[in-house]
Amino acid sequence: MAKVAFIGLGVMGFPMAGHLKMKGGHDVTVYNRTASKAAAWAEKFGGTAAATPAEAARDADFVFTCVGNDDDLRSVTSGKGGVLETMKSGAILIDNTTASADVARELYAAAKEKGVGFIDAPVSGGQAGAENGVLTVMCGADQADYDKAKPVIDSFARMVGLMGAPGAGQLTKMINQICIAGLVQGLAEGIHFGKRAGLDIEKVIEVISKGAAGSWQMENRHKTMNEGKYDFGFAIDWMRKDLGIVLDEARSNGAKLPVTALVDQFYGDVQAMGGNRWDTSSLLARLEK
Numbered sequence: 001m002a003k004v005a006f007i008g009l010g011v012m013g014f015p016m017a018g019h020l021k022m023k024g025g026h027d028v029t030v031y032n033r034t035a036s037k038a039a040a041w042a043e044k045f046g047g048t049a050a051a052t053p054a055e056a057a058r059d060a061d062f063v064f065t066c067v068g069n070d071d072d073l074r075s076v077t078s079g080k081g082g083v084l085e086t087m088k089s090g091a092i093l094i095d096n097t098t099a100s101a102d103v104a105r106e107l108y109a110a111a112k113e114k115g116v117g118f119i120d121a122p123v124s125g126g127q128a129g130a131e132n133g134v135l136t137v138m139c140g141a142d143q144a145d146y147d148k149a150k151p152v153i154d155s156f157a158r159m160v161g162l163m164g165a166p167g168a169g170q171l172t173k174m175i176n177q178i179c180i181a182g183l184v185q186g187l188a189e190g191i192h193f194g195k196r197a198g199l200d201i202e203k204v205i206e207v208i209s210k211g212a213a214g215s216w217q218m219e220n221r222h223k224t225m226n227e228g229k230y231d232f233g234f235a236i237d238w239m240r241k242d243l244g245i246v247l248d249e250a251r252s253n254g255a256k257l258p259v260t261a262l263v264d265q266f267y268g269d270v271q272a273m274g275g276n277r278w279d280t281s282s283l284l285a286r287l288e289k
């Protein structure tokens with residue numbers, strides 16, 4: 001059993017922190033900017049809620065963060081009242097936010113100055129993956145820190161991998177988002193075409209999902225896409241944040257991402273339709289407008 005702190009109890013963090021307590025059996029202290037969520041978490045799982053990130057992280061062996069973007073992450077780690085103010089030497093900071101590789105390297109250096117380890121550890125698997133404790137976790141870290149943290153991360157994960165040095169976890173998550181962007185647009189076009197052709201979409205997907213076109217998105221999203229339901233899942237605002245990070249990184253490493261750049265603009269169109277919080281599968285709504 002380790003002493004663990006968890007900062008950021010959103011759609012993802014709330015259940016992840018719950019698994020650290022219930023499945024991992026760890027002693028968990030949480031912090032959330034909106035204090036009522038931390039109180040609800042403590043009530044549900046029986047852990048402790050702290051008033052600031054620094055207070056939650058005091059004496060912890062492992063500190064997890066899962067907030068919105070680079071600036072949010074800086075404010076709860078290296079900012080005033082952030083976890084690096086109190087983390088003890090030898091402890092490890094594990095960040096599950098989807099953020100840039102640059103901020104991961106920056107926090108690795110800031111943590112190292114205090115004798116603290118840092119792992120960038122973004123996740124994939126969505127809300128359901130977090131609730132069921134079966135996330136995929138992509139890590140960038142020093143081997144020794146990774147070896148110490150992996151059994152703790154396992155509490156909410158089905159697959160955990162060390163991808164390379166600090167920043168490599170975020171770069172891997174970028175590849176994940178690149179692969180999803182083009183795929184979802186292809187799926188949206190397929191369903192759109194099928195409807196125009198007058199076919200039974202359920203029947204079409206039942207057959208083609210077992211062939212070479214099958215995917216997680218096809219299995220898990222075709223039904224709601226066919227019904228025009230998008231009020232759930234992974235919000236377009238978050239996806240555009242992720243694609244912005246991807247396109248910035250591609251500008252600096254010279255990768256050509258024409259389809260990703262186009263799909264990012266399509267998501268902009270869906271935001272203009274009012275779909276900021278709609279699931280990423282709502283690319284179909286844009287075709288049907």
Ligand SMILES: NC(=O)c1ccc[n+]([C@@H]2O[C@H](COP(=O)([O-])OP(=O)(O)OC[C@H]3O[C@@H](n4cnc5c(N)ncnc54)[C@H](OP(=O)(O)O)[C@@H]3O)[C@@H](O)[C@H]2O)c1
Pocket residue numbers: 008009010011012013032033034037066067068069071072073075076096097098099123124125126127233234235238
């Ligand atoms: N949702 C998904 O399916 C999914 C999948 C994979 C990865 N991710 C990534 O995981 C991260 C969290 O996503 P989520 O869906 O859990 O988001 P969310 O539900 O919007 O929760 C965000 C959390 O971060 C906190 N926060 C944001 N800015 C903060 C700040 N400046 N200071 C302190 N706390 C702050 C929020 O506190 P409040 O409660 O006070 O607002 C909330 O607890 C994001 O980077 C996202 O891209 C999400």
